[in-house]
Amino acid sequence: MRYRRILSLWFPRLAAERLLRAGAGPPEAPFAVVAERRNRQVLSSLSAAASAEGLRQGQPLRDAQAMCPHLLTRPAEPHADAAFLTALRRWAGKFSPWVAEEKPEGLIVDITGCAHLFGGEEALVEQVEIDCGDLGLTIQVGLADTVGAAWALARYAGQAALRTRSGDAIDQEAPATRARAAKRRSWERGGPAPVPQEPGTRPWRIAPPGKAHSILGPLPVAALRIGEDAVTGLSRVGIRTIGDLTGMPRAALARRFGQDVVLRLDQAMGGVPEAVSPARPPAIFAVRLTLPDPIGLDEDIRAAIDRLLPELEKRLQDKGRGARRLRMQLFRAEGSTQTLEIGLARPSASPDRIRPLLVMKLDEVDAGFGIDCIRIEAHVTEPVHARQHRGHIEAAQDAMRRLHSDTRLEDLIGRLGSRIGLDRISRAHPADSHIPEKTAHRVAAAWSEPAKDWPRPPTPRPLVIWRPEPVTVDEPPPPLPKAPATFRWRGRNLATAAARGPERIAPEWWLDEPEWRTGVRDYWQITADTGERLWLYYAHGGTMSGGWFCQGRFA
Known part of the structure; x- marks a missing residue:
């Protein structure tokens, strides 16, 4: 039987290490990212030096500064972190084409049939850790047959489940109290002293094919990707590990703790399939012309534009898109670049509508010592439905309407927008109100259609x-x-x-x-x-x- 092999990559310090890579502070200094949660500032991501000072994720900022006065902080930037995770997804594509993002700090990679290209699974995991070390990123990996099992190993492998005493969850107590309680229980029961395990040790992170039950059994129930309320409820009734949960009746679990607990357990054990959906690469509509000799005359630039726009039109029409905003980049011979942008009042791929707007911008071109490369990109596009399956009469009417359509107004709006900006051009639309001064409102002309039917007032209105x-x-x-x-x-x-x-x-x-x-x-x-x-x-x-x-x- 052939098993799927799923690799889970977890970057526990992603936000902090991204800022450290950008020069937010020295790598050896304690550093933390601060986010606002429930109207208070807490630490959302820590560097290794900050964790060594005893700080923890979720700790209030005031308490952290009292413990570590020389702590460096920066505000959280979720959009920048998401963009950095997307860049890491492209990097992970070297190991497999099936890579999905597990926001906010993880990646899921389906390496089924790919491990032999890197010398086996352990060699592949070692290469992942080497690459992340070169990037200055902390990583924890998990490799198993299912997404849930790999996720659990990446985050909880080598960690013992938290015990409870008198029905109360120790996880809810202070960290110092929880540490003392763990030692006290071990000596009271006469068990051996716990042997410290390195969480990053590779054998703990790789589950052999078909061994998900035995590997996941000792892990805490929090490794099933369930909510904190479900974890607390299971702990109160004595269910602390995944092994304790597997023998429970499914119907009773679903009634008391919710269907999500049963679903996550079945997904981790392989009873319910869970697909890895890789992100679709963004469509890029760009054309480029590399010139054998640098040019600088307007006639030469117009000739280059005439050669590029038909190819751009073909690429847009193949995807049923129309350009809303275009960017023309002129690469000079000395290495500098000049960028010109235009906008259209209506999405279109027609060169006849795009070319006049680009030609209007040629007065701003500074050729310098010459231009040796021109690139035109439609970076903002919208779907254009050129065909619609309708009846013969309606189709003939639409065809005649398109044949005799007049785009002069949209072309005028595009020309004016190239000069003063599309956001400064507006048109009036009717509004449903009895108040005379509110019978119309203004909308952006570039993103609206002309009003067709204006309601006639009971009596004439003043000019x-x-x-x-x-x-x-x-x-x-x-x-x-x-x-x-x-x-x-x-x-x-x-x-x-x-x-x-x-x-x-x-x-x-x-x-x-x-x-x-x-x-x-x-x-x-x-x-x-x-x-x-x-x-x-x-x-x-x-x-x-x-x-x-x-x-x-x-x-």
């Missing part, structure tokens, strides 16, 4: 709308809606020549609009004796006093 301005009316408020005969606005006395209205508008009752605290409004279209057409309203009063206001002007 310009501003914040309400007070209007003085000498007449007392009428009991019924009525337009004022004369009024004073912006320091001028005006008379009403014609009036149309009223249109009563009330705000949404579930929203609190500060401008609408004056209550319900009656809007009037007033034509003054000067010829101006104004938009006046009378507020009936609410939490604030009402009155007459002017809010807009018609054309």
Whole structure:
């Protein structure tokens, strides 16, 4: 019978050693990474020197600084750690093409049929440790038939299960109390003194094929990748090792401790398959042209662009993608590089739409002593669905629409975006609101389609709308809606020549609009004796006093 062989790589000091590699501090100094958990700062990753000082992961920062005043710290950077783990995944690809990330600090490698290429499993593990030592990384490995067993060996091999006393989990006590309790129990029971085992010893980390049960039996139940609550509950009833758990009835375990405990046990023992899903390499859409002699004229650069864009279009169309942002890199003969970026209002792979935007950027090119290589990359892409299976009539209509489609507006947005930035170009879209000033909102033009159907208001709206301005009316408020005969606005006395209205508008009752605290409004279209057409309203009063206001002007 042929067994799968899974290699688990665990980097217990990944975040701290990544920063030390970047020069955050001397390697011999105590160093820790600080993260915020439950509104307090704790140590999330430690260097070997910090662990030698007695510090531990999860310890509050204040306590750690009291124990080690010369401790160097840096804030946690989860995104940078994830990117570093991705780089390590690419490195692990030298041992097998099936490499998966076990975030935040591990890798899973399926080395089935690959170990003989490195001289056997022990030689492969030795090569892994040598490479990590050269990289300045601490690593612990586990090799077994299943993902769960390899994970357990990498993190818990050589560790004894924590015992309990009087039904309480010793793991919940302070570290010093736990250490004394372990010694006290050993002498009380008359057992031999424990022989210290080196956790990194390789025989402890490699399980022979088909021996998962015997290898995992002495390990603590925490090695099954279950939660802390399940570990504590199992410990309280006397189940401390995986060997104690294997003989228990599965139905009772699932009812009391959850289905996850049974699933993880079966996965570790090989009863339930667990696949290693390697990360798909990112699609890179880039083309490059290496020139025999350096160039510096605009005509030569345009000719190079014309040769590169058709090949880029082919690669994008093969994957059904369209370019949103492109980066053109110009490599000069003296070794420097100049980078130019453009953006498109609509994703496209057509050279006719990309070329004008690149040509507009040629004024910024500094050729220096000449350009000997040009590279164009579509680093931001979006799916483009050029084909859709529909009925004959709908397909013919779509084809005619695509045939007569006009992309001049999108091309204009792309050209303007190359000059001032796509984020500065916006367009108006209709909004569902009764409030006049909220009937439209602005969206980015490059990432939106033009609005097709604007809802028609009950009455015409003014061309310009501003914040309400007070209007003085000498007449007392009428009991019924009525337009004022004369009024004073912006320091001028005006008379009403014609009036149309009223249109009563009330705000949404579930929203609190500060401008609408004056209550319900009656809007009037007033034509003054000067010829101006104004938009006046009378507020009936609410939490604030009402009155007459002017809010807009018609054309």
